[in-house]
Amino acid sequence: MTDATPHCRFCHALLTEQVVDLGMHPLSNGYLTAEQLGEHESRYPLCVYLCTACFLMQIEAVETRDTIFDANYAYFxxxxxxxxxxxxxxxxxxxxxxxxxxxxxxxxxxxxxxxxxxxxxxxxxxxxxxxxxxxxxxxxxxxxxxxxxxxxxxxxxxxxxxxxxxxxxxxxxxxxxxxxxxxxxxxxxxxxxxxxxxxxxxxxxxxxxxxxxxxxxxxxxxxxxxxxxxxxxxxxxxxxxxxxxxxxxxxxxxxxxxxxxxxxxxxxxxxxxxxxxxxxxxxxxxxRDIYRNFSQKVQTVGRELKAFLADAAAAGKQVAAYGAAAKGNTLLNYCDVSSDAIAFAVDRNPHKQGRYLPGSHIPILAPEQVWQTKPEYLLILPWNLRDEISEQMAGIREWGGEFVVPIPRVEVF
Ligand SMILES: [Zn+2]
The missing domain is CATH 3.40.50.150 (Vaccinia Virus protein VP39)
Structure with a gap:
């Protein structure tokens, strides 16, 4: 424990219990323009703590809210x-x-x-x-x-x-x-x-x-x-x-x-x-035990997704991602995924199209790109919308395309 040990944002107790360290990440909503790809991209630690006094699970605030929720914030x-x-x-x-x-x-x-x-x-x-x-x-x-x-x-x-x-x-x-x-x-x-x-x-x-x-x-x-x-x-x-x-x-x-x-x-x-x-x-x-087990489960999904992408690449199969949601970025960056492994992502939000995912630098295109490129796998990043998205994109079945969700475990369907 050092002077830098963070305090609970509610009860101010020292945060001595680390739940999981996800590594260094850019801001999840920091979608990049083509010009920004060549610039330095700041990364910040994403480390989760549990307050053992009030049981508030939390991360440290590393950026001011003005930076995170700036005028370009694209979530509609x-x-x-x-x-x-x-x-x-x-x-x-x-x-x-x-x-x-x-x-x-x-x-x-x-x-x-x-x-x-x-x-x-x-x-x-x-x-x-x-x-x-x-x-x-x-x-x-x-x-x-x-x-x-x-x-x-x-x-x-x-x-x-x-x-x-x-x-x-x-x-x-x-x-x-x-x-x-x-x-x-x-x-x-x-x-x-x-x-x-x-x-x-x-x-x-x-x-x-x-x-x-x-x-x-x-x-x-x-x-x-x-x-x-x-x-x-x-x-x-x-x-x-x-x-x-x-x-x-x-x-x-x-x-x-x-x-x-x-x-x-x-x-x-x-x-x-x-x-x-x-x-x-x-x-x-x-x-505290349940938080300790959580860390193990996170590492398992990381290994599974990396193995899936490596197998797809080895078999010459293209993987595209659906949904440029913030949550997808934590997953992709935790697994060190780049545009080599996932050719492109599609999103219905026109404010995101033409930009690039932070960290992984995967280009974001309109959903129509899927019909043109016909990828073998469509990785649904907002897995909570898997039913809605797999229904909307059911046309990929015509060329034998399959859906993949990463959470809670990697699943192809
Ligand atoms: Zn607390």
């Missing part, structure tokens, strides 16, 4: 059909369950991206406010009529909004809690922005599923924390918020949606809370 939620359907279902459920009305209810979403979700509240006449620091997505949201503040969320911003009468009846944030470097400032902001009778919902990938499904490719620099229900409950409690319900969701390989209110709020804690606590406890999330 609206490019995934299943994600839009998920958002639409959520909106209908919340309106029904919490009796939200356009006349009375203020809806606020933190990390509202391109308005993929708030557009459905807006369409039903609700007063909506999105908070989204990324310029390109915020602009797209405004194009959908979604009022969007181009800011990072925290206690200061929340305090200002609360004073301006913008406290929320429904305050939501999907896939953002794991991304915030200062989780205490963020949750304190949620507390400030919530009306006395309001509800917070937050969705995030479940640590239990990450470990159980060997989803180590979801570990990248933009994800600072890997969250369990129990640890999030502890963090919210420290800020005067109570978790009163939890849902399990299939999104991102297995997420949970938590429901929170003020500690003195009007909601009764449901049975789901004790059930989830028991589930996490019996799985072993509060023991």
């Amino acid at each position: 939620s609206s490019y995934s059909t299943s994600f839009l359907e998920h958002a639409q279902r959520y909106v209908a459920q919340m309106i029904d369950r919490f009796s939200l009305t356009p006349e009375q209810s203020q809806i606020v979403e933190v990390a509202s991206n391109d308005g993929y979700l708030l557009q459905y509240f807006h369409g039903r006449g609700f007063n909506v406010l999105g908070i989204e620091p990324t310029a390109s997505t915020a602009k797209a949201a405004r194009g959908k009529g979604v009022e969007t503040l181009e800011e990072f969320f925290g206690e200061t911003l929340a305090g200002g909004l609360a004073k301006a009468g913008r406290q929320a009846d429904l305050l939501l944030g999907n896939n953002v809690l794991a991304h915030v470097p200062d989780i205490n400032d963020f949750v304190a902001g949620l507390k400030r922005l919530l009306k006395p009778s309001g509800v917070i919902t937050m969705e995030f990938p479940h640590l239990l599923q990450l470990i159980d499904g060997n989803q180590f490719d979801t570990i990248y620099h933009e994800h600072f924390s890997y969250l369990s229900f129990s640890t999030v409950e502890r963090i919210f409690k420290a800020h005067g918020l109570t978790l009163f319900d939890v849902d399990e969701l299939p999104t991102h390989g297995g997420s949970i949606r938590i429901y929170a209110c003020h500690a003195d709020g009007p909601f009764t804690v449901g049975d789901s809370v004790a059930a989830m606590q028991a589930k996490e406890c019996s799985f072993g999330l509060l023991d």
